[in-house]
Amino acid sequence: MSVACSWCGVAVAEDDGFRVSQPGERRHAVFCRLEHVVPWAMQGPVWQPGAAVADPDDAAGLGVCALCGAGLEPDHVLVVRHRGPHRIADAFCDVDHLSAWARRGGRFRAAGA
Numbered sequence: 001m002s003v004a005c006s007w008c009g010v011a012v013a014e015d016d017g018f019r020v021s022q023p024g025e026r027r028h029a030v031f032c033r034l035e036h037v038v039p040w041a042m043q044g045p046v047w048q049p050g051a052a053v054a055d056p057d058d059a060a061g062l063g064v065c066a067l068c069g070a071g072l073e074p075d076h077v078l079v080v081r082h083r084g085p086h087r088i089a090d091a092f093c094d095v096d097h098l099s100a101w102a103r104r105g106g107r108f109r110a111a112g113a
């Protein structure tokens with residue numbers, strides 16, 4: 001089963017791509033690649049209803065924003081990378097911080113790896 005990228009419409013397989021959600025608002029978006037978060041956020045994000053995000057492998061460390069380190073509010077944004085059987089999650093204050101993080105290259109760049 002696959003879903004369409006919220007930005008470019010390409011099919012995204014269940015074991016690939018990125019799921020972005022706002023659990024407090026019960027809405028989400030899907031991306032084939034992290035870079036597509038940036039133009040999507042810039043245009044004013046368009047969400048799908050429902051909190052369709054898998055449980056991350058490791059929910060520890062999700063108490064703060066991955067970009068600025070601030071404590072998360074109930075309206076925070078969660079991004080989960082699907083990579084084969086893995087579900088790798090990061091959390092953000094809002095879409096702006098998610099977009100800034102994506103522009104920097106995401107977790108791998110930010111972690112210095």
Ligand SMILES: [Zn+2]
Nearest residue numbers: 005008032036
């Ligand atoms: Zn895309």
Ligand SMILES: [Zn+2]
Nearest residue numbers: 065068093097
């Ligand atoms: Zn932040």
